[in-house]
Structures are given as C-alpha cells and as structure tokens.
Amino acid sequence: MPKTKLDPLPSAAFHILVVLADEDLHGYGIMRAVAAQTGGKVRLGPGTLYGSIKTLLEGRLIEELGERPDSGQGAERRRYYRLTSAGRKLVRSEAERLAAMVRLARAKRFLRGAYV
C-alpha cells in the first residue's frame, strides 16, 4: 500500500506537532517542551528532531518562520517553526485515533484507574 511517511504518524513527529500547537518554537525550544510534556521521558536528539522537522516541512504540516523572534545568543542559527492548519488537523485526528485505542484498551481491561 502506498503510504506517506507520516501515515501512521511517528511518535516524535506527533510530539513536535503538539508542542507547536501552543507557540512558535526553535529546535531547542521544541526539545525542551517535548521533554517537559512527557515528564522527561522523551528527549529528542538533534538527528531525530531535525529529521522529523524535515519530514513535517515536506508534508506542509509545519512551516519555517522567516523572522527570528529571539535575538539572544546563537539567534542567527536558530530556526523557528509554526504549526500549519493541515498540521493542526492531523494532530486532532491522530489524538482521536489514540483516544479510540485507549478506549479499546480500557474496554478490554488492559487499563484500570483514572490515570489515563
């Protein structure tokens, strides 16, 4: 079956899209936000991060910003990314898919309690 590289959506790409839903971020900002939202469990390395970013840019799910909002140290090397409307739609559908899987796991009694 012909598939896009984002079908199914890889976990790293999903995390990147989710953190970009709130604000435009650069690579290190994305990495920190992903680490924060996963309690430090997911720390994206440079290769994983920029490989995923490249794929997401090709799929027009994120876009690179022309301007640099930050003017601090290393600002000229930082590249900022923004979620597109297509990316937002994909995050929503992926989240619904994951929610359906969680419901299924609950129904089959793999999950108990209110922690998920």
Next chain:
Amino acid sequence: MSEKIYAWLLRLYPRAFREEYGAASQQLFRDRWNAERGLRARCRLGLDVVADLALTVPREHRRRARPPQPAGYRLPEEAVAAMVTRGRLSAYPALLLFFAMGWLGGAPHLPLLAGYLLLALAFTAAFVRRRIGSKRRLLSLELILGPDRIERRQPGFDLTLRRNEVARVSEVDQGLIVWASDRRMIWVPSRLNGFEEVRDHLAAWMPIGREDPPRHGFRIKPRHAYFLLFPAYVSAVLVRSLSWYLPLALLSGAGLLVMVRQAMRQRPGLRRKPAPVVILLALLAVLILKAAIMLRVK
C-alpha cells in the same frame, strides 16, 4: 563529549542534511551542553547523542537513496486513456438528425451543408479540448488514505473527508463514491492503482451500499441538452416549410433557454450586465423570429 567531537560526528550524515540542518543541530547540542551540567547530566547527554546518531544516520542515508515514492493512489496512464475515450457525446447523431430535418423541410442544400460542416468542426474542436482537459485532470488525481480520512489531491479540487463526516459509501459502475452528509463527495475510480485496498479500507469504516445506476445508462445534464439542441438553429433559420420550422424552432428555443441558464449559473455576473454570449443568443433568437415571419408571409 564536547562540541568539537559532535561537529565531527555530524559528518556521518549525508551532505544535504548537514547543509540544511548541521548548524541548527550544533546549536541544539550547544544549548543542551550549556544547560545540562554535572557528570550525570553530561553522561546522559552523551548517551542520548550516540543513540540518536545510531538511529538517524542510517535513516537519513536511506531517505536520500530512496527514489521519491508516490504518496497516494493514482490512475495509471493506460486507464486514463481508456476512460477519456469512453465518454463520447452523441452530438454527431444529433447533428445528422437536424440536418435531415432541414433537408426534408426544403432548406437550401449548400448553406445547410456548409452550416453543418462548420458546426461539426466546432464540436470536434470542443471535444478535443475537453478530452485534453479530462486527461490532465484524471492524471493529476491522487487519493490519500489515512486511518480516519480520505483526501483527494487534484489542482482546484482538493478535498479531505474525515471519517466522521462520511455519510455513506456507494458502489457504482465506475468505482466507489464516498459521500459526506453535506453532499460533498470523492470518487474512487475502479481503475485506480490499489483500488481493492482502498475498498477494503472504506469497508472497514462502514458497509458499502449499491447506488442505483441511472435509468437510461447515462445521465443527461442540461449542458448536454444544449449541445444536442444547438444544431437545430441552422435548420430553423434555413428551413422553408412551416410545419418543419415549428418543431425546430421549439427545440432550438429550449436549447437557448438551457444555454442561458447554464451561463448564468456559471457566471453570476451575467445577471447584472449582459455578457457577449447573452447578446449573441438574443441575436440568434431575433433571426429565428424573422425567419418565422417570412414563412408566414409566404
């Protein structure tokens, strides 16, 4: 692992990746290096980087070596060729019919013949243009299937239907039609590469129903009628017999009506200021009226 070592390790990536993201990757490493201090944190950073390199260096090389894959389902060229030749319009028989009516009604043969030759040429040019356009549209059609969406990518006709928007999936002679509740639809041609996979995927969403075929095997749309009735003008103008004139004038008048309605639907601006096509049609109507008056005088 210092920044210099990381800069050296970046050479393991393909040149294209290095040129695009090398500086940004180095900056990311530098940020982490500055933020994560202490022996434990630095060890963890080193392990992260080594694991990341082990995973992503082969992937980036594979990505570079891999030829671009088609992202979705497409129609093969031979299927498109067969599809565009199938849809022939029955304008030539209509042309012959009105030609015969004009002949029987005593129209002068030479102008009648010349008129129909011109019309036949115009029809042929229109069909060729339409055929080229259809071929281009069908070749550009691409369907993308996701876990809960179906997407049509076609210049000017892009459409995405999410699974919860799909009201029904119907099987027709030419494939499947995925209907949204608001009447938007995506046609899945049966000649599509991987049609069976698409069908199975959609069948998992909901049962596929059968849509009744049109009663006469094909659907006549108003624009077809205008094409079919248009040749009646030539006969109506040229015919000498009143009994032949009346049905021809009625038919061509109906064609005129459909044509104007169609033009107004496609170009709403026509309602405000008459466009050349409307003026041309009005002139034709006057010509027919004049012919009718002349026949009555006779």
